[in-house]
Amino acid sequence: MGSEWKDPTVIDIHGRTLPEVWERGVLECWEHGARFETEYDKPGDPPSRDCVARLVVKEPMAEPRIHKAIPAGIEDLEIYRQEVLYGVHDNWVDPASGKWEYTYHERLFDYRVPQAGAIDQIEKAIEKLAQAPHTRRAQAVTWQCWQDLDCVDPACLQRLWFRVEDDRLNLNITMRSNDAFKAAFMNMYAFTELQAWVAGRLSEKMGRAIGVGRYIHMADSFHIYGSYFQEFESFLRMVGSQPFEQRVLNTESVSFFTMNGRITLFNNTQTDILLPVEHLRRLYEEIPQDRRDELDPVQMERMKKA
Numbered sequence: 001m002g003s004e005w006k007d008p009t010v011i012d013i014h015g016r017t018l019p020e021v022w023e024r025g026v027l028e029c030w031e032h033g034a035r036f037e038t039e040y041d042k043p044g045d046p047p048s049r050d051c052v053a054r055l056v057v058k059e060p061m062a063e064p065r066i067h068k069a070i071p072a073g074i075e076d077l078e079i080y081r082q083e084v085l086y087g088v089h090d091n092w093v094d095p096a097s098g099k100w101e102y103t104y105h106e107r108l109f110d111y112r113v114p115q116a117g118a119i120d121q122i123e124k125a126i127e128k129l130a131q132a133p134h135t136r137r138a139q140a141v142t143w144q145c146w147q148d149l150d151c152v153d154p155a156c157l158q159r160l161w162f163r164v165e166d167d168r169l170n171l172n173i174t175m176r177s178n179d180a181f182k183a184a185f186m187n188m189y190a191f192t193e194l195q196a197w198v199a200g201r202l203s204e205k206m207g208r209a210i211g212v213g214r215y216i217h218m219a220d221s222f223h224i225y226g227s228y229f230q231e232f233e234s235f236l237r238m239v240g241s242q243p244f245e246q247r248v249l250n251t252e253s254v255s256f257f258t259m260n261g262r263i264t265l266f267n268n269t270q271t272d273i274l275l276p277v278e279h280l281r282r283l284y285e286e287i288p289q290d291r292r293d294e295l296d297p298v299q300m301e302r303m304k305k306a
Helices: 018-032 074-086 104-109 121-131 184-206 226-241 251-267 277-286 289-294 297-305
Strands: 010-015 034-036 048-057 111-113 117-119 139-141 157-165 168-175 211-224
Touching: 010 018, 018 048, 018 184, 018 211, 018 226, 048 184, 074 104, 074 184, 074 251, 074 277, 104 111, 104 121, 104 157, 121 139, 121 157, 121 184, 157 184, 168 184, 184 211, 211 226, 251 277, 251 289, 277 297
Parallel strands: 010 048, 168 211
Antiparallel strands: 034 048, 048 211, 111 117, 139 157, 157 168
């Protein structure tokens, strides 16, 4: 029997919670990643560190759910969650005008095929799971080869695959490319929120409780860019100087900042592209009474008139 061969640039991380698995994955990428140039490098940038990654989270909704080291703040994390789950930025998609080329929500919930119309892939997956929870066909894809091969910034997320096991919904996702430090945590957080949302829809359809099961995050290129190595050193210092309990946050402890994200969306301060009224109504219901005095009167009037 030959000796076991293992490629150190292929990492396999298992853990209980989201921030634990993400942190370990980033550290493994830093320690063992292959050196690659990228299409975004500027002169003088060091090569990126790059792994093939499989990150397995046993209890994705368990607390603590948030890592303090994510480069974006909690407000931006909530805005991104709203973008993936509810499509608050789908109306930013307008490549002909130089705007966004896609959003994940648009590709998953409104996948458009030339001469064939739009497909809500998530709803189709829910229907298949409700009929046969063990199905291997409950998936959604983002790649559109007729345009993404020449896309300036093609979708990193490629596929979601769902299955119910012992009344718990598992989710596997595949990324073609994933910025380990600056994007992966936000991706994992939003995709597990989508996993929980789908589990809720399934519970309604199946007439029994479907919980949130295992989450697997797979990336063909899980990388740390050389352009921000200096910034990354602050993450390494945090990990080296603080116990894990001080590096993470419970969702409830950051609810004020989460609400800031919803208020930012409602007030439409990010862009001059108006947030659709249906999102204004939903956000208004999500924002507590004691913070509604922070809402923009112009947006309140738009909501009332619609």
